[in-house]
Amino acid sequence: MSRLIRVLSVFGTRPEAIKMAPLLKEMGKNPHIESLVCVTAQHREMLDQMLEVFGIKPHFDLNVMKERQTLVDVTVSALTKLHDLLGEVKPDLVLVQGDTTTTFVGALAAFYNRIPVGHVEAGLRTHNRYSPFPEEINRRLTSVLASLHFAPTRLSKENLLREGIRSGIYVTGNTVVDVLKYTVSEDYVFHNDFLKNFDFSGKRVILVTAHRRENIGTPLRNICNALKRIATEYEDVHVIFPVHMNPAVREIVFPLLAGTERVHLLDPIDVFDTHNLMAKCYMILTDSGGIQEEAPGLGKPVLVLRENTERPEAVMAGTAKIAGVEEERIYEEAKKLLEDESEYQRMARARNPFGDGRASERIVKAILHEFGLSEPPEEFE
Numbered sequence: 585m586s587r588l589i590r591v592l593s594v595f596g597t598r599p600e601a602i603k604m605a606p607l608l609k610e611m612g613k614n615p616h617i618e619s620l621v622c623v624t625a626q627h628r629e630m631l632d633q634m635l636e637v638f639g640i641k642p643h644f645d646l647n648v649m650k651e652r653q654t655l656v657d658v659t660v661s662a663l664t665k666l667h668d669l670l671g672e673v674k675p676d677l678v679l680v681q682g683d684t685t686t687t688f689v690g691a692l693a694a695f696y697n698r699i700p701v702g703h704v705e706a707g708l709r710t711h712n713r714y715s716p717f718p719e720e721i722n723r724r725l726t727s728v729l730a731s732l733h734f735a736p737t738r739l740s741k742e743n744l745l746r747e748g749i750r751s752g753i754y755v756t757g758n759t760v761v762d763v764l765k766y767t768v769s770e771d772y773v774f775h776n777d778f779l780k781n782f783d784f785s786g787k788r789v790i791l792v793t794a795h796r797r798e799n800i801g802t803p804l805r806n807i808c809n810a811l812k813r814i815a816t817e818y819e820d821v822h823v824i825f826p827v828h829m830n831p832a833v834r835e836i837v838f839p840l841l842a843g844t845e846r847v848h849l850l851d852p853i854d855v856f857d858t859h860n861l862m863a864k865c866y867m868i869l870t871d872s873g874g875i876q877e878e879a880p881g882l883g884k885p886v887l888v889l890r891e892n893t894e895r896p897e898a899v900m901a902g903t904a905k906i907a908g909v910e911e912e913r914i915y916e917e918a919k920k921l922l923e924d925e926s927e928y929q930r931m932a933r934a935r936n937p938f939g940d941g942r943a944s945e946r947i948v949k950a951i952l953h954e955f956g957l958s959e960p961p962e963e964f965e
């Protein structure tokens with residue numbers, strides 16, 4: 585190809601921005617690629633917070649978010665706007681990341697325009713169509729639409745092979761591990777005022793995040809009740825919980841936990857703060873996908889606040905454990921890690937099965953390979 589390969593990256597939520605950031609940086613350096621960015625802004629504040637810390641300036645902003653948006657709202661608005669945009673921009677390749685509505689709609693809009701799609705973080709599966717909802721189906725549909733599949737691990741590649749996908753699969757590692765290379769530092773000064781002034785010495789901090797659609801309701805109430813018991817029982821334990829902007833989440837978390845001694849509810853923090861807080865904390869309780877991938881590299885045990893995970897690599901490596909969404913079980917699992925030193929040490933091993941920090945480099949090489957400009961990348965082992 586004699587002209588530049590025009591790559592349009594489409595993303596819209598916090599985790600997509602974080603995981604696309606190192607890839608955008610890598611594509612920006614490459615002399616064969618013209619890298620353009622379109623954000624759907626399915627998230628507004630939480631996306632902008634990440635665009636700012638990474639210094640990403642989108643070329644196109646579809647600004648679709650509205651309060652209490654439904655899946656249909658995001659799908660229809662983003663699809664309509666993206667379809668028009670793709671007709672004008674005419675990229676050679678559209679990149680989408682993960683499993684959100686933006687991911688699926690980005691891939692569908694590209695397909696309608698007969699533009700090939702590259703899927704970053706392809707092949708994750710729980711094999712349960714309603715858990716996580718709607719992400720499991722979003723990622724399966726995206727795999728059907730995509731031509732290039734950047735699978736983070738061997739296991740994710742195997743999931744794709746089982747679904748009959750035979751070409752365009754590259755095992756790259758997860759780009760989130762690339763991010764960790766430059767966010768965490770020993771002498772880090774937090775941006776968030778509460779964290780900047782928080783004295784970590786002599787305290788065991790439990791970092792908590794929860795936002796999954798299927799957890800909103802009784803499961804999230806159970807989680808909050810378990811946290812309240814833990815914080816009340818252990819005087820050296822502090823729970824730090826940056827609460828997602830979703831009003832449906834906030835309406836449950838704040839009434840149940842605000843004012844509880846040693847429980848600190850924050851607004852979403854930026855990813856530099858998050859990664860450094862993870863590095864300083866004792867353990868993590870979360871239903872987030874991204875955090876399950878980040879924690880193993882930092883040697884922090886994770887209790888997964890869900891009934892299953894599409895990221896079993898961490899469970900197999902022994903650094904994460906499914907704790908479910910029942911109050912008693914979460915409480916007991918947390919208690920075990922607070923009291924049983926050998927159980928804690930068994931889980932607190934720093935080894936990341938999701939990547940080695942070179943995923944973006946491999947993805948760029950794979951893109952060049954597809955356009956006849958490079959050898960294929962080595963697989964991530």
Ligand code: UD1
Nearest residue numbers: 597626627628629630631650651652653684685829830831
């Ligand atoms: C979305 C993704 C989910 C991902 C999560 C990451 C879908 C269906 N879900 O879920 O896979 O794990 O993002 O966080 O794509 N809101 C704000 N400001 C923001 C962000 C959200 O006010 O910056 C509020 C809005 O009222 C919005 C609501 O949160 O309606 C829910 O946002 P939405 O993107 O629909 O779903 P999430 O639960 O965030």
Ligand code: UDP
Nearest residue numbers: 599602826852853854855858872873874875
């Ligand atoms: N994160 C963040 N600030 C927060 C909570 C999470 O920067 O207040 C980061 C976290 O480190 C991870 C990503 O956001 O990289 C996960 O996003 P989220 O939990 O919203 O989505 P999921 O990964 O579950 O799709």
